Structures are given as structure tokens and as C-alpha cells.
Amino acid sequence: MESNTYENYQKLKQMLIEADQQVLNTPQPSTLELKASQNFNLLKLDFSLQFTTDDMLDYWNIIDSVKNTKLFQVLKLMPKGALHHLHIGGILTPEDFLSLLKNDSDVHVNLVENRIYFSPIFKENFIPVKEFLACESNESIILDAMRMTREKSVGTPDQRWLNFEQIFISTSAVFGEKRIWENYLSLGLSQLYEENLQRVEFRSMIGIGEMTDGDKFITIEEEIANLQKITDDFSREHPDFSCGLILTAHKLFPKEKTINEAKKVFEFHTEKPEFVLGFDIVGEEDKYNPDEEIYASIYQLKHETNRDCPMFFHSGEVISKNAPSLYDVILLDTQRIGHGIDLIKYPSLIEIVKNKKITIEVCPISNMVLGYVRDLRSHPALAYFYNGIQISISSDVPGLFGYKGVTHDWLWICMLWNIDLMQIKKIAENSIDGCTEPVRTRRVWQEKWEEFITYLADLDI
Numbered sequence: 141m142e143s144n145t146y147e148n149y150q151k152l153k154q155m156l157i158e159a160d161q162q163v164l165n166t167p168q169p170s171t172l173e174l175k176a177s178q179n180f181n182l183l184k185l186d187f188s189l190q191f192t193t194d195d196m197l198d199y200w201n202i203i204d205s206v207k208n209t210k211l212f213q214v215l216k217l218m219p220k221g222a223l224h225h226l227h228i229g230g231i232l233t234p235e236d237f238l239s240l241l242k243n244d245s246d247v248h249v250n251l252v253e254n255r256i257y258f259s260p261i262f263k264e265n266f267i268p269v270k271e272f273l274a275c276e277s278n279e280s281i282i283l284d285a286m287r288m289t290r291e292k293s294v295g296t297p298d299q300r301w302l303n304f305e306q307i308f309i310s311t312s313a314v315f316g317e318k319r320i321w322e323n324y325l326s327l328g329l330s331q332l333y334e335e336n337l338q339r340v341e342f343r344s345m346i347g348i349g350e351m352t353d354g355d356k357f358i359t360i361e362e363e364i365a366n367l368q369k370i371t372d373d374f375s376r377e378h379p380d381f382s383c384g385l386i387l388t389a390h391k392l393f394p395k396e397k398t399i400n401e402a403k404k405v406f407e408f409h410t411e412k413p414e415f416v417l418g419f420d421i422v423g424e425e426d427k428y429n430p431d432e433e434i435y436a437s438i439y440q441l442k443h444e445t446n447r448d449c450p451m452f453f454h455s456g457e458v459i460s461k462n463a464p465s466l467y468d469v470i471l472l473d474t475q476r477i478g479h480g481i482d483l484i485k486y487p488s489l490i491e492i493v494k495n496k497k498i499t500i501e502v503c504p505i506s507n508m509v510l511g512y513v514r515d516l517r518s519h520p521a522l523a524y525f526y527n528g529i530q531i532s533i534s535s536d537v538p539g540l541f542g543y544k545g546v547t548h549d550w551l552w553i554c555m556l557w558n559i560d561l562m563q564i565k566k567i568a569e570n571s572i573d574g575c576t577e578p579v580r581t582r583r584v585w586q587e588k589w590e591e592f593i594t595y596l597a598d599l600d601i
Contacts, residue, residue: 163528166566176596177561180214183601187211187555196556197515199508200290203542206551214596215554216547219588221568222339222575223332223534223546224452225478225501227422228385229308229315229344230537231328233544234286237311238279240323241269247314249282256285256310260317285310288540293509297459300510301424307540318358322370329374333381335545336588338572339581341417343386343452364408368415380584384417384576386452391423391430398430399437406441409449417576418450420478426460435468442472450576454478459512476501476532476574481512484520490529499530499574504549506536516556525567532571561596565589 169177187209195202206212232240241247241258248259248266259266272278285307292303314320332340344367358366364385371383387408389401398421408416419438421430442449453469457479466489469477480500483489493500502521507513513520525531533553535546553559559567568589572582 160526164526164566165528166562167569169562170593172593172597173562173565176593179596179599179601180561183211183214184555186601191555193517193556196552199505199552203548206548210601211554212547212551214599215550216334216545217336217595218550218564218592219336219338219568219585220533220546220550221337221571221585222341222532222581223337224341224476224499224532224571224574225503225534225536226332226340226342226546227344227537228325228328228342229311230540231331232324232539233542234283234539236327236331236544237286237324237539238269238282240320240327241314242273244320245270247320251278251281254281254285255306256282258311258314260314260320286540287542288509293511297424297426297511301427304510304540305424318366322366325367325370326374329371329383331544333374333378335547336592337546338380338584338588339382339384339575339577341384341386341452341575343388343420343422345388345390345422360404364412364416368412371415380588382577382580384415386417386420388420388422391421391425391428395431395434395437398434399441402438402441403445406445406447406449410447418452418475420452420454422454422478425454425457425463425465429458429463429465432464432468435465435472439472450475452476452478456480456482457507457512458482470498474498475576479503479507479512480524481507481520484523490524490527494527494529497530497573499532499570500524501534502531502553503534503536504552505538505541505543508552509541516552519557522553522557525563530570530574531567532574533567 190209191202191206245268246261247269248262249269249272250257250259250263250266257266258269273282287307288304293300315324367385375382387401387405389398393401402419405416405419409418421434451469451472451474453465453472453474455465455469455474455477456463458481462485463482466477466483466486470489470492476499477483477493478501480502483493483500492498500521502519504516504519507519508516521531533546533549535549538544538546538548550564554564568585572578572585575581
């Protein structure tokens with residue numbers, strides 16, 4: 141090949157490479173970040189010598205042992221920006237939740253056909269938790285009932301979701317008691333803060349059930365005010381951390397109930413826009429995806445009330461069928477999409493998501509455990525990322541999957557997606573851009589990122 145022809149070929153190839161780099165738009169590393177990246181790569185290499193890819197695909201076997209690795213410890217220290225997708229009833233592990241219940245003398249438990257049910261007060265056929273735990277084998281029964289075990293994560297999607305939602309049913313009654321709820325959330329906030337998160341935007345079906353304070357029923361307004369006080373008090377003690385709340389309906393709800401819930405959320409958002417962030421509809425999408433009428437009614441409601449209430453819809457979390465609700469949530473101007481696995485099948489929507497900078501809330505371990513993406517190496521979110529779509533990393537309901545916070549999710553994508561430190565930085569920045577308080581969150585995150593990079597660059601590997 142003549143030299144001129146070869147040089148021209150190289151130039152054309154470089155143009156293609158640069159075009160791809162512009163799409164991804166990964167930040168250029170500073171001198172210190174280059175040194176930190178070298179150490180980060182060594183940590184990844186050290187991890188790969190301890191755990192193979194096959195080990196990573198068998199999540200249940202290594203969930204605890206990975207916490208002892210240097211890579212996990214460094215990732216836990218890493219400032220992660222904003223956590224977009226965390227259901228408030230799934231923060232604590234079964235062990236931590238049970239420790240709270242054991243210390244409450246009024247909490248009772250009943251075992252029915254290998255299913256556990258809690259109550260904040262005495263009920264017929266229920267006995268005190270402490271009394272139930274007097275038999276040592278009963279503790280493992282309770283803990284298994286409060287988590288997604290390996291056995292519960294096999295079978296059909298319907299079977300997995302029945303197992304999954306049964307956990308929420310088991311604990312729903314104690315979540316309705318104010319004293320337990322406050323202790324639960326206080327511990328959960330402390331654990332999330334230890335994960336070096338700068339902002340968390342919870343999801344909750346708050347007000348769907350009836351909350352009590354002893355023998356007094358609490359209104360939805362009081363419940364939201366109480367939740368805001370707990371989070372505000374925590375943020376005052378930790379000014380580098382903030383919270384907000386996305387209120388949700390359930391896909392099982394009939395149309396009228398869903399619309400009524402949406403109306404309530406619109407009103408709450410108008411009154412407390414800094415705390416009540418917006419609306420979502422949650423639940424198994426394969427079986428209970430809301431019909432078009434519900435989305436159309438919410439669309440109509442937004443225009444009739446002229447209320448600019450943000451939307452943060454779950455969509456595209458499916459196995460057995462396509463997800464036409466992706467069209468609906470885009471029409472409703474969703475600011476983020478929860479999971480979005482099936483978006484890969486909708487090329488026109490991909491362009492809209494990209495152009496509007498709609499963030500995809502990726503929950504790697506949840507998707508793996510619930511069987512949506514058994515091998516994270518083939519998760520479509522990796523393709524989204526490389527094609528310039530904003531993604532963030534979340535943990536969905538980490539407590540139910542047996543871990544705290546979101547560091548496990550970052551570890552799994554770090555190794556199975558084989559991404560480097562600057563790509564991790566880009567995803568963290570995406571989470572900030574996609575949150576509802578980006579300016580303050582970025583300011584706090586930037587300072588912590590620089591501290592983290594200094595620490596990592598100086599780390600003795």
C-alpha cells in the first residue's frame with residue numbers, strides 16, 4: 141500500500157474514532173486522574189484474580205465476600221452523585237430490619253404456610269417477635285422470608301414477582317406504624333450517607349395504606365410532613381447530603397384510583413416542590429402494565445390542571461413482551477425512565493431519549509436477580525451508554541437482595557462492563573444531570589471527587 145494511501149486511511153479511521161468519542165463525551169482526565177486511573181486498573185486486576193466472570197454471574201455466592209476486596213472498599217468511598225431509583229421500603233437488609241423489630245416489644249409475628257407476617261400490635265394468632273426468636277431456627281425463617289433468595293429468583297417472571305412482592309406484604313403492617321417507620325428511615329439514611337451519595341430520590345407508595353401513631357390514624361399530609369422532617373433533620377446534620385420523594389401508584393390499581401393518586405401527587409408537588417418531586421406507577425410490567433387509557437388520562441389531567449408535575453416512570457422492565465408503555469411515558473415527558481431495558485427495541489424512542497437527555501435509571505443487580513438480564517455483559521444499558529444516552533446506576537431494593545446501598549451495583553458494572561475510571565466519572569455526572577437538584581449536588585460532588593482522586597492516586601496498591 142502506498143504511503144499516501146495509508147496515511148489517508150489512518151486519518152479517516154481517526155475521524156471515525158473521534159466521532160465515537162464525541163458521542164460518548166467522556167471527560168478528559170487530569171494529570172491526577174491519570175495516576176488514579178492507573179491504580180484503579182490495578183485494583184480491577186487484583187479483583188479479577190480473586191473472582192472470575194463466572195463468579196460474578198453467580199451473584200448469590202459472592203455477595204458477601206466481595207466486600208473484603210480493595211476494589212469494593214474504594215468504590216464505596218467513591219462519591220457517586222445521585223441515587224435515582226430506590227424504593228423506600230427496600231433500603232435495609234433483613235438482618236438490620238429484624239434488629240429494629242426485635243427491640244420493639246409491641247411487634248408481633250405470625251407464620252402461615254412458610255410466609256411471615258408482622259404486626260405492630262397484638263393480633264390473634266400472632267406472638268411477640270422476641271418470643272418467636274427464642275427458637276434459634278426461627279431467625280433464619282424470618283430472614284429468608286424478608287429477602288429474595290436464590291430459590292425465589294428462579295421460575296417464571298410471575299413466580300419471581302409473587303415471591304418479590306410477598307416480602308413487601310409481610311412487612312407492610314409494621315411500615316404503617318410511625319415509630320417503626322422513623323427508626324427504619326433513620327438507619328437507612330445513615331447507611332446511604334456512608335455510601336458517599338450526595339443525593340437520594342426515593343420512591344414510595346406513601347399514603348396508600350393507613351399509617352398509625354399508636355391508636356391514632358395519620359393523614360397522608362401528616363405522613364409526608366413527617367417524612368420530610370426526618371430527611372430534613374438528617375440533611376441539616378449532613379449538609380453534603382439531600383433527599384427528595386417520588387410518590388407512586390401501583391400497576392394493579394384500577395384507573396380511577398391511579399388518577400386520584402396522580403391528582404394528590406400533583407397537589408403535594410405544588411405545595412412542596414422541593415420535596416415531593418413527582419409521580420410514577422410501579423409493579424410488574426409483564427403482567428400488569430397500565431392500559432393506554434390511564435396514561436392518556438394523566439396526560440389530560442396535566443393539561444387540565446396546568447400543573448407542571450414531573451414524571452419519573454418505570455417502563456421497559458419486561459421479559460415476555462414488548463413495552464408499548466415506553467411510547468406513553470415519552471408522551472408524558474418523563475424526566476427519567478426506571479429500568480428501560482426494552483428501550484433497545486424502539487429506535488425512534490432511543491433518539492428522543494437521547495435528544496431530550498432523559499436518564500435511564502439502571503438497576504444492575506435487580507435486573508439480574510429478577511431475571512430480566514441474567515448476564516450483565518449483555519445488558520442493553522451498556523449500549524445506551526456508548527451511544528450517548530444518559531444512564532445512572534441505582535439499586536432498586538438493595539435490602540431485599542441482601543446488601544446495603546449501591547456499591548455492589550457499581551462493582552458489578554465496573555467488572556462485567558469493563559469500564560474505566562473516567563467512564564465511571566461520566567456515569568456519576570449523568571446521575572447529577574438527571575436529578576432534580578443538579579446545581580447543588582454537582583457542587584458538593586465535585587469537591588468530594590477531587591478528594592477521592594487525590595486519595596486514589598496516592599493509594600499504595
